[in-house]
Amino acid sequence: MDKLTQEFIQQHINEDILKLSLQSSKYPEVDFPLAIRQIVGKQKFRKKVPLFFAHPEILFPVQLSIEQASSEDTAKYKSELVSGSAFADLTGGFGVDFYFLSQKFGHGIYVERDKQLCELANSNFKALGIKSFEILNQNAEDFISGMPEVDFIYLDPHRRSDSGKKTVRISDCEPDVSVLIEKMLERSRKIMIKLSPMLDIMQAIADIPQTTEIHIIAVENECKEVLLIINKDTQHEDKRVHLFTSNLLKKEKRQKFDFQLDDEVHCEAIFTNYPLQYLYEPNAAIMKSGAFKTIGSRFELKKFHPNTHIYTDNTLKADFPGRIFSIEEVKGNTKNDFKLLKQKYPKANISLRNYPLSVEEYKKKSGIKDGGDFYIHALKANDNNFLNIISHRVNINSSD
Numbered sequence: 001m002d003k004l005t006q007e008f009i010q011q012h013i014n015e016d017i018l019k020l021s022l023q024s025s026k027y028p029e030v031d032f033p034l035a036i037r038q039i040v041g042k043q044k045f046r047k048k049v050p051l052f053f054a055h056p057e058i059l060f061p062v063q064l065s066i067e068q069a070s071s072e073d074t075a076k077y078k079s080e081l082v083s084g085s086a087f088a089d090l091t092g093g094f095g096v097d098f099y100f101l102s103q104k105f106g107h108g109i110y111v112e113r114d115k116q117l118c119e120l121a122n123s124n125f126k127a128l129g130i131k132s133f134e135i136l137n138q139n140a141e142d143f144i145s146g147m148p149e150v151d152f153i154y155l156d157p158h159r160r161s162d163s164g165k166k167t168v169r170i171s172d173c174e175p176d177v178s179v180l181i182e183k184m185l186e187r188s189r190k191i192m193i194k195l196s197p198m199l200d201i202m203q204a205i206a207d208i209p210q211t212t213e214i215h216i217i218a219v220e221n222e223c224k225e226v227l228l229i230i231n232k233d234t235q236h237e238d239k240r241v242h243l244f245t246s247n248l249l250k251k252e253k254r255q256k257f258d259f260q261l262d263d264e265v266h267c268e269a270i271f272t273n274y275p276l277q278y279l280y281e282p283n284a285a286i287m288k289s290g291a292f293k294t295i296g297s298r299f300e301l302k303k304f305h306p307n308t309h310i311y312t313d314n315t316l317k318a319d320f321p322g323r324i325f326s327i328e329e330v331k332g333n334t335k336n337d338f339k340l341l342k343q344k345y346p347k348a349n350i351s352l353r354n355y356p357l358s359v360e361e362y363k364k365k366s367g368i369k370d371g372g373d374f375y376i377h378a379l380k381a382n383d384n385n386f387l388n389i390i391s392h393r394v395n396i397n398s399s400d
Helices: 003-011 032-048 050-054 063-068 072-080 096-102 115-128 140-146 181-185 201-207 261-266 284-289 292-298 335-344 359-366
Strands: 084-089 105-111 133-136 152-155 190-195 213-219 222-231 242-248 254-260 278-282 302-305 308-313 322-331 347-353 369-380 386-394
Touching: 003 032, 032 050, 032 063, 050 072, 072 096, 072 213, 072 222, 072 242, 084 096, 096 105, 096 115, 096 152, 105 115, 115 133, 140 181, 181 190, 201 213, 201 222, 213 284, 222 284, 242 284, 254 261, 254 284, 254 292, 261 292, 278 386, 292 302, 292 308, 302 369, 308 347, 308 369, 322 335, 322 369, 335 359, 335 386, 347 359, 359 369
Parallel strands: 084 105, 084 152, 105 133, 152 190, 213 242, 347 369
Antiparallel strands: 190 222, 213 222, 242 254, 278 308, 278 322, 302 308, 322 386, 369 386
16 A cells, blocks of 8 residues: 555545545545545444554455454454464454464464455554464365364354355355364364354254354343354363353453353243342343343342243342343333323333333333333233333443
8 A cells, every 4th residue: 555545544534435435536646446445444443443443554355354354352352262372263354353363372374265355464464463374365175174283273154145145054154164073173172163143052052062162242232243162172071061151341341151051951940920129131142142040040030931031139239240220110011001101201211021012112102202211121920911110220230
C-alpha cells in the first residue's frame, strides 16, 4: 500500500462508506478499491478486534472473511486453553485466531486454501511480529495426510452452503471434521473445533463422540461460539463430557459456570407456582448449554416450570451467572390485569418465557411500550397458569 492510500484511509476512517465510494474521481492518485476495502475492514474491526484496527499496516480481505473472523475477546479466550511448542491452524482465514494462539506457541502453521488470504496473512503476521510461522496454501484434507506432529490443532470449518446459507450441522461444514478427526488425533494430542452458536450440542457430540470438553462463549450476553475440544490424554480416562460456559463482560469481567452432561441428566428441579423475592435469569451461554436443572440446583433456586427457564428465591445470590431482578409485584393474565399493568407501567422491558405470545403481540395486547426501569417477565408457572412479574434490575453482575 502506498503512502497516499494509507493517508487517505486514516483521514476517512469514520466516514459513510457508501457516500465515500462514489467519490473516486476526486482522488485519482489513491488506490481506491483497496482504500475502500481497508476502511470497511477497519470500521468492522474497531470494536471486534481493536488490536488489528489500531495497527496501521494490517491489510483487510474481502467482507466475508471479515464477518467470519473471531472477535478479539473470543480469540483470547481460546488462547487461554492451550500452549506448547507447535500448533497448526487448518482453516487460517483472516488469521485473528492464529495470531492470538501464536502467542502461546513457539511455532505456528497456517493452512488456508484461499491464495489471497495466504498472501495477506504473510504480510499481516510479519507486521504483527509473529516470530515463527509458516504459511501453506492448501486445503485441510490434503494437509492432514502428511502433516507433522504438533501439540495442538485448531479448525474453524466454513459454515456456508453453496447457496450462501449458513449451515449448523458438522457434516454440512467444510471440511467435515467428523471424517477427519481420527487422522488428526494421530498428529496431535489436542484438537479444538469452532462451531456455530446455532449448533445442536447433543448432535455435535453424536457426530464427534471423541469430544471431551465443550466451551460455550457469550460476549455481553450474546452467544458467539461453541468450541469442541478433544483431549487425547483424557479421552479414555473419563467418558463424561465437561461443559464450560463463559459470558465475557466489559472491563474483563467474566461469568463462568461449568458442569458435566451427567449432572443435568441426574439433577432434579424444585418447582414453584409463585415467585419469591428475586428472579434469576441465566446468561446466554448457560441457556445454550442446556443446564436448566443444574443451574437451579447449584444455586438452590426454584424453577417455575420444566420449560420456563427462569428461577426465583428469597435470598440474593450475588455470584449468580446472569441477570438478577428484585420483584416489585405480580399480576395474573386476565384482561383486568393487563389494564392495571398499562396504567402503572406504561413503559417496561418485556421478557417472555414459555408464554404463548410474541413480544410484539404482547405489547399490542397490553399497550405497554418499550423502555423505562421496570421489567415484566411473562411466564408459565408449574400449575400452568400465566404470570406477569414486575421487577427492577439488581446491578451486581451487569451485562449491559
